[in-house]
Amino acid sequence: MxxxxxxxxxxxxxxxxxxxxxxxxxxxxxxxxxxxxxxxxxxxRGVIRGFTVEIDPASIGFMLQAIIRVRPLPGKLHVVQQLIEAIPEISECDKVTGDDCFIARLHVRSIEELDTILDRIADKAETNTSIVKLQPVKRRLLPLS
Incomplete structure (x- = not known):
């Protein structure tokens, strides 16, 4: 405790x-x-896992942020996971329950770059993409009490 x-x-x-x-x-x-x-x-004890730096993606040219829900086609789960892991523009990804298997946070410089990245997955999974307008709650410390 x-x-x-x-x-x-x-x-x-x-x-x-x-x-x-x-x-x-x-x-x-x-x-x-x-x-x-x-x-x-x-x-x-694993309470502190590391120390890091927080970078503003827009300050280094990544002007668009998107949330992508990914539903692999039958038999493609592991292939899609490997693809997601290999895309450096994906800053976070969760494997989830429900209709989609993965929810990923992606940072790109343009809509064209977004399309190029999604095209890598298109023949192996269905995707649903939402452009982030604002992130009212950023990653934060959980309640400690």
Missing amino acids: LDDVDKRILELLSNDGRMSVKDLAQHVGLSAPSTSERIKRLEE
């Missing part, structure tokens, strides 16, 4: 993954070595 100090460390790191151990320690009221040890234990 997480105690209040662990929860606070997670909240602080989720807001700023580059916060120094010294600054974290000051915010949670522990020494730097104690704070460092807590972070290490959270990593060992």
